[in-house]
Each structure stands twice: as structure tokens, then as C-alpha cells.
Amino acid sequence: MRIAAEDLTWGVGGRDIVRDLTVEVEPGQTVGLIGPNGSGKSSLLRCLAGLRAPTSGAVRYDGEDVKGWDSRRIARRLAFVEQAAESDSDLRVADVVALGRTPFRDRWRGLTPADHAIVDAALDHLDLAHLRHRHWKTLSGGERQRAHIARAFAQRPWAVLLDEPTNHLDIRHQLELMSLLAGTDQTVLVALHDLALAARYCDRLLLLSGGELLADGPPGDVLTGDRLREVYEVDAHIGRDDLGHLAISYRGAPGPRGEG
Numbered sequence: 001m002r003i004a005a006e007d008l009t010w011g012v013g014g015r016d017i018v019r020d021l022t023v024e025v026e027p028g029q030t031v032g033l034i035g036p037n038g039s040g041k042s043s044l045l046r047c048l049a050g051l052r053a054p055t056s057g058a059v060r061y062d063g064e065d066v067k068g069w070d071s072r073r074i075a076r077r078l079a080f081v082e083q084a085a086e087s088d089s090d091l092r093v094a095d096v097v098a099l100g101r102t103p104f105r106d107r108w109r110g111l112t113p114a115d116h117a118i119v120d121a122a123l124d125h126l127d128l129a130h131l132r133h134r135h136w137k138t139l140s141g142g143e144r145q146r147a148h149i150a151r152a153f154a155q156r157p158w159a160v161l162l163d164e165p166t167n168h169l170d171i172r173h174q175l176e177l178m179s180l181l182a183g184t185d186q187t188v189l190v191a192l193h194d195l196a197l198a199a200r201y202c203d204r205l206l207l208l209s210g211g212e213l214l215a216d217g218p219p220g221d222v223l224t225g226d227r228l229r230e231v232y233e234v235d236a237h238i239g240r241d242d243l244g245h246l247a248i249s250y251r252g253a254p255g256p257r258g259e260g
């Protein structure tokens with residue numbers, strides 16, 4: 001599914017948080033959304049997921065303006081994994097993942113055998129099969145994060161948006177998740193702080209700064225030392241490791257604000 005933002009502006013209290021942003025994510029692409037804290041990544045994802053109505057401009061799925069679509073209609077097309085999506089339910093892991101089937105279910109009917117197969121596959125993909133009977137409250141932070149991602153995969157969406165999905169994951173699960181996202185034929189837009197991970201697994205990067213799209217292109221073009229200095233205020237050296245992946249070494253940052 002193609003996701004587009006067209007002259008999108010969203011703001012609160014008279015302040016634009018995302019400004020005049022036009023971008024298209026092509027079907028099947030894996031696109032990384034990067035930018036410093038407060039640059040508008042989550043706000044943009046929330047607009048694209050239909051959780052925020054743009055102040056002006058439009059969000060389109062395959063060319064259709066999603067204005068006025070209800071959450072069920074959106075969830076049949078697109079899954080959204082929010083940052084720190086908490087839940088104090090006492091559901092078991094498999095039940096949480098099965099919530100991904102809700103947009104497709106008759107309210108009073110249980111899961112079909114096909115639903116069960118989809119849930120099992122999502123549990124397997126996120127390395128959760130051994131935890132399927134565990135109560136949600138007993139899970140670690142990373143296990144919860146993987147369960148939320150599995151729920152999104154159980155939606156079998158045409159597109160998936162993820163907000164910092166690796167922040168609680170150990171390195172193996174980070175690599176596995178990114179490789180899963182890069183390998184899927186769904187459209188993926190993923191906000192990431194780890195630039196090396198973004199460079200390695202994404203076809204394309206969108207760099208936000210102050211709510212505006214500052215750069216859009218292949219990772220090697222977007223991530224330059226000058227740009228990282230300008231946007232993140234860090235001194236970075238960009239090279240290649242022995243496998244040919246972009247390698248970033250940070251030489252330092254200015255001291256805490258207000259010092260020096």
C-alpha cells in the first residue's frame with residue numbers, strides 16, 4: 001500500500017509540530033524515519049495512522065484520502081505500533097496478539113482456524129511461541145514490545161508503522177526485527193534513533209528536523225557528517241565496515257546546554 005502525506009501540517013496550541021510535509025512511501029518499501037527528540041516523528045506517524053486529524057493537508061492510502069475513516073477501516077489496512085504502548089490487562093500473550101484479528105472479526109464470534117494460524121505465525125516471527133500462555137503483567141519490557149509488534153503483524157496489514165520498536169530489545173532481537181521488517185513485502189515506515197540500524201535495513205531514510213522534512217533518500221545520501229552536525233549537533237564520522245555497511249562513529253557532542 002502506498003502511504004502519502006500531502007502538504008501535511010499538524011499542530012497544537014497554535015504551534016505547528018509537523019509542517020507542510022509532503023512525502024510518499026511506496027508499496028513494499030522499508031523506510032526509516034529519523035530525527036532528534038521532538039522533531040515530530042511520533043506526531044507524523046500518528047497523523048499517518050489516522051489518530052490525529054491534520055490541521056491542513058491530507059493523508060492518503062493508495063490515493064484515497066482517509067479523512068473520516070473509522071479506526072476499524074484503517075486497521076484493516078494499516079497497523080501501528082506506538083512507542084511505549086502500555087496495557088495493564090491481565091491477558092495472556094497469545095490473547096494480546098490475537099487482538100490483531102479484531103478488525104476482521106464478527107464481534108460475537110471466536111477466532112477461526114485461519115485466525116489461530118495467523119496468531120501462531122506472528123508469535124513465531126517475534127520469538128514469543130514459548131511465552132504464549134504467560135500473563136502480560138509478568139513480561140519484561142522487551143517481551144512486551146515484541147508482543148505489541150506481533151499483534152500488529154497478526155493484523156496482516158498492507159502497511160505497518162512502528163515508533164521506536166527496538167528501544168527495549170536486546171541486540172539479537174533488534175537485528176531479527178529489522179531483518180523481518182526489511183524482508184516483508186508490506187510497506188514499512190519505522191521511526192528509529194539508531195542511525196546505523198536504520199542505514200543497514202532501510203531502503204530509504206526520511207530525516208525530520210523541527211517538524212520539516214530535511215532530507216529524503218538512500219541512507220548513504222541522507223547520513224552525512226555535515227548533516228548529522230547540523231541536525232543532531234554531534235561530530236560523526238561516516239564510513240563503511242568490512243561487510244560494506246554504513247558505520248558511524250561519534251567523536252563527541254557539545255557539553256550540556258548552558259555550559260561553556
Ligand SMILES: Nc1ncnc2c1ncn2[C@@H]1O[C@H](COP(=O)(O)OP(=O)(O)OP(=O)(O)O)[C@@H](O)[C@H]1O
Pocket residue numbers: 012017035036037038039040041042043044
Ligand atoms: N499533544 C501535544 N501537545 C503539546 N505538544 C505536543 C503534543 N504532541 C507532541 N507535542 C510536541 O511536539 C514536538 C514533537 O513531538 P514528537 O513526539 O512528535 O517528537 P519525536 O520526534 O517523536 O520525539 P522523540 O524522538 O523524543 O520520541 C515535541 O516538542 C512535543 O513536546
